[in-house]
Amino acid sequence: MTYKIKNINLAEEGRKKIEWAESRMPVMMKLREEFSKTKPLEGMRIAGCLHVTKETAVLVETLVLAGAEVSWSGCNPLSTKDDIAAALAANDISIFAWHGMTTEEFYWAIDKTLEFKPTLTLDDGADLIFRIHSEFPHLAENIIGGTEETTTGVHRLRAMEKANKLLYPIIAVNDTPTKWQFDNVYGTGQSTIDGILRATNILIAGKTFVVAGYGHCGRGVAKRASGLGANVIVTEVDPVEALKATLEGFRVMKMVDAAEIGDIFVTATGMKDVITKEHFEKMKDGAIICNTGHYDVEININHLEELAVEKRELRINNEEYKLKDGRRLYLLAKGRLVNLASAEGHPSEVMDMSFANQLLSLIYLKENGGNLKKKVYDVSEEQDKRVASLKLKLMGYEIDELTEEQKQYRDAFFEGT
Ligand code: ARJ
Numbered sequence: 001m002t003y004k005i006k007n008i009n010l011a012e013e014g015r016k017k018i019e020w021a022e023s024r025m026p027v028m029m030k031l032r033e034e035f036s037k038t039k040p041l042e043g044m045r046i047a048g049c050l051h052v053t054k055e056t057a058v059l060v061e062t063l064v065l066a067g068a069e070v071s072w073s074g075c076n077p078l079s080t081k082d083d084i085a086a087a088l089a090a091n092d093i094s095i096f097a098w099h100g101m102t103t104e105e106f107y108w109a110i111d112k113t114l115e116f117k118p119t120l121t122l123d124d125g126a127d128l129i130f131r132i133h134s135e136f137p138h139l140a141e142n143i144i145g146g147t148e149e150t151t152t153g154v155h156r157l158r159a160m161e162k163a164n165k166l167l168y169p170i171i172a173v174n175d176t177p178t179k180w181q182f183d184n185v186y187g188t189g190q191s192t193i194d195g196i197l198r199a200t201n202i203l204i205a206g207k208t209f210v211v212a213g214y215g216h217c218g219r220g221v222a223k224r225a226s227g228l229g230a231n232v233i234v235t236e237v238d239p240v241e242a243l244k245a246t247l248e249g250f251r252v253m254k255m256v257d258a259a260e261i262g263d264i265f266v267t268a269t270g271m272k273d274v275i276t277k278e279h280f281e282k283m284k285d286g287a288i289i290c291n292t293g294h295y296d297v298e299i300n301i302n303h304l305e306e307l308a309v310e311k312r313e314l315r316i317n318n319e320e321y322k323l324k325d326g327r328r329l330y331l332l333a334k335g336r337l338v339n340l341a342s343a344e345g346h347p348s349e350v351m352d353m354s355f356a357n358q359l360l361s362l363i364y365l366k367e368n369g370g371n372l373k374k375k376v377y378d379v380s381e382e383q384d385k386r387v388a389s390l391k392l393k394l395m396g397y398e399i400d401e402l403t404e405e406q407k408q409y410r411d412a413f414f415e416g417t
Contacts, residue, residue, distance in 0.1 A: 263288065
């Protein structure tokens with residue numbers, strides 16, 4: 001068996017969605033055209049662990065057309081789109097993913113993707129890499145390198161590097177500007193609102209909207225919520241980020257104080273226990289709580305369960321917790337990333353750049369991995385510029401170029417007043 005998914009009959013539905021994504025991912029399609037001919041990933045076996053969405057399908061099928069053998073799992077139990085998984089399986093791609101997996105099934109799926117002894121790995125959150133390091137370290141012998149998609153994963157990998165635990169080189173795709181400046185900010189901004197709306201269909205205008213964490217993701221969410229007419233409050237632990245939020249026009253306060261007045265709460269911190277018992281105890285009747293960070297640790301759901309006397313699913317991805325005093329709190333998508341569990345994740349247009357960076361980084365690793373140390377590397381500026389230029393060109397924009405004189409002026413210091 002080369003796949004385990006929910007239902008292969010969903011393949012046609014999934015295929016149409018993938019075609020839609022393709023029509024919005026011009027950079028990927030351009031690179032696909034080139035790499036289908038040149039086959040730069042010939043001979044590579046790539047194990048991937050990343051949300052199974054229509055955009056990911058475009059990446060996976062491009063890797064195959066570029067010559068790689070691929071085996072895939074999802075990186076979150078609630079983010080797999082079963083129709084997309086079916087379309088990939090129907091296209092002979094080895095995939096082990098379905099919506100609503102248990103933790104045990106989740107790791108089983110990752111392990112299945114390791115059976116063909118990968119030469120490259122692709123992660124979102126570092127679960128696959130961590131699995132190799134903790135359970136199957138011998139597999140690292142065959143692995144040239146790996147890539148990481150997201151902030152949380154890069155943090156984990158840098159910690160592993162610091163502890164001298166990394167067994168092969170990693171490229172931090174997340175940290176390149178054509179990834180985080182678009183995906184993390186505009187992607188998360190839009191898709192988080194999308195997830196909240198699909199689970200609630202509330203009016204955002206006029207609501208007090210609390211964003212925990214003013215990093216790249218939180219900034220995007222705050223901006224979009226504000227654009228829809230919400231009153232945005234930001235909570236932070238970093239004074240510089242907090243200051244930035246105030247100068248953007250947002251109110252900044254402690255979570256305990258925000259808890260009393262918020263209508264909607266979104267966590268985007270990467271940290272655990274951002275919303276806990278002391279906050280639930282203060283929240284208004286009807287408050288909506290969700291998370292858009294990679295792991296489901298930001299909202300302490302155990303605390304919510306302890307406080308609740310009744311719980312029911314009111315809408316898809318929307319659970320009502322009734323507290324002793326009658327207040328009702330609404331938890332979306334079980335505290336898992338609301339944009340992928342309750343909506344479709346970021347729009348194709350931004351994933352176009354993130355995944356072009358994934359694709360080019362894997363090719364780079366194939367060609368140069370042998371010379372790299374067991375460290376976390378950044379994407380080269382050259383690759384980042386290549387992705388940006390391609391995207392801009394395919395969007396139909398042209399920009400100016402510096403003249404020779406201007407370059408001299410830029411590099412000199414003697415021309416002043
Ligand atoms: C696949 C997605 C999508 C999508 O790039 C984003 C990131 O850093 C991840 C954190 O887990 C999620 C990932 N992401 C967002 N939207 N991956 N398809 N449509």
